[in-house]
Amino acid sequence: MEKPGIVVTGVSGRMGQMLVRLIGESDKMQLVGAVERPGSDWIGRDLGEAMGGQPTGVIVTDDAVSVIAKAQAVIDFTTPAATVAFAELAAQARAVHVIGTTGLRPDDLSAISRAARHAPIIRAGNMSLGVNLLLGLTRKVAAALGTDWDIEVVEAHHRHKVDAPSGTALMLGEAAAEGRGATLDELRVPAREGMTGARKEGSIGFAAIRGGDVVGEHDVIFAAPGERIVLRHLATDRAIFARGALRAALWGQDKGPGEYDMMDVLGLD
Numbered sequence: 353m354e355k356p357g358i359v360v361t362g363v364s365g366r367m368g369q370m371l372v373r374l375i376g377e378s379d380k381m382q383l384v385g386a387v388e389r390p391g392s393d394w395i396g397r398d399l400g401e402a403m404g405g406q407p408t409g410v411i412v413t414d415d416a417v418s419v420i421a422k423a424q425a426v427i428d429f430t431t432p433a434a435t436v437a438f439a440e441l442a443a444q445a446r447a448v449h450v451i452g453t454t455g456l457r458p459d460d461l462s463a464i465s466r467a468a469r470h471a472p473i474i475r476a477g478n479m480s481l482g483v484n485l486l487l488g489l490t491r492k493v494a495a496a497l498g499t500d501w502d503i504e505v506v507e508a509h510h511r512h513k514v515d516a517p518s519g520t521a522l523m524l525g526e527a528a529a530e531g532r533g534a535t536l537d538e539l540r541v542p543a544r545e546g547m548t549g550a551r552k553e554g555s556i557g558f559a560a561i562r563g564g565d566v567v568g569e570h571d572v573i574f575a576a577p578g579e580r581i582v583l584r585h586l587a588t589d590r591a592i593f594a595r596g597a598l599r600a601a602l603w604g605q606d607k608g609p610g611e612y613d614m615m616d617v618l619g620l621d
């Protein structure tokens with residue numbers, strides 16, 4: 353069988369470049385397209401050269417339609433608006449769409465669900481094995497402890513991150529809420545400031561730190577009088593996310609239309 357052809361969107365970005373490097377090292381897939389934002393100074397350049405290395409023959413384009421039309425998978429770590437547009441294009445091409453983009457709003461998620469009627473979409477706010485294992489642990493611990501244990505999710509990321517709380521923090525909050533038989537919307541407390549009043553029993557709080565080059569750190573804190581449990585994931589290399597995304601692109605090749613996540617890919621559910 354021929355190796356699946358992959359299009360990477362947002363190729364000049366932190367995740368885009370990491371994906372291109374790992375696809376170059378893989379013998380299971382091939383890069384067939386590199387997409388950037390219209391107006392980017394990478395457009396029209398050889399991708400390898402733009403990344404500071406040898407020419408690859410892949411020219412960076414803003415014409416996503418033409419490259420996605422010949423791809424088996426699109427791997428997408430960009431922005432919510434771009435991701436919604438790519439979901440429609442991938443659906444038209446019946447290509448697997450792997451979405452790592454975070455900060456998606458309810459309208460974006462509805463558009464993604466519509467696209468998933470035509471092709472498989474695999475979306476996760478965190479594609480690492482460690483975080484996806486942590487989701488299960490968080491659900492279990494939350495289910496085992498009563499509401500006298502306060503749950504707080506604290507995350508830290510690099511100074512360039514534009515959304516908060518992180519997609520991972522929200523997934524961890526959802527897992528904790530699920531463990532308590534509720535939805536996150538019911539229990540979530542947004543970032544605190546000012547005279548907030550005392551903590552509401554059973555709520556789930558979030559706090560975000562931004563600075564330097566932190567790749568991604570997440571703590572789920574369970575705090576009770578006299579003791580605390582802290583579940584922690586530390587990412588020190590973006591390759592963990594890219595490897596998960598590549599695995600998802602291959603996993604999706606024989607799947608029908610629908611929405612999937614990394615728990616499905618990793619067989620963790």
Ligand SMILES: NC(=O)C1=CN([C@@H]2O[C@H](COP(=O)(O)OP(=O)(O)OC[C@H]3O[C@@H](n4cnc5c(N)ncnc54)[C@H](OP(=O)(O)O)[C@@H]3O)[C@@H](O)[C@H]2O)C=CC1
Nearest residue numbers: 362365366367388389429430434452453454477478479593
């Ligand atoms: N699920 C996961 O495991 C992970 C998710 N992420 C998420 O992935 C996203 C990207 O992160 P990161 O790589 O750090 O961000 P970057 O800003 O480094 O990369 C995003 C790239 O997308 C490009 N882009 C923006 N709009 C378009 C468009 N319309 N068409 C094509 N390309 C476009 C940007 O171009 P330009 O800069 O020129 O605007 C940029 O190159 C974020 O939402 C982040 O939270 C990150 C890591 C792991």
Ligand SMILES: O=C(O)C1=N[C@H](C(=O)O)C[C@H](O)C1
Nearest residue numbers: 454477478513518519520568
């Ligand atoms: O923007 C990032 O960098 C990351 N984003 C994802 C998130 O929002 O959780 C995943 C990871 O933490 C890195």
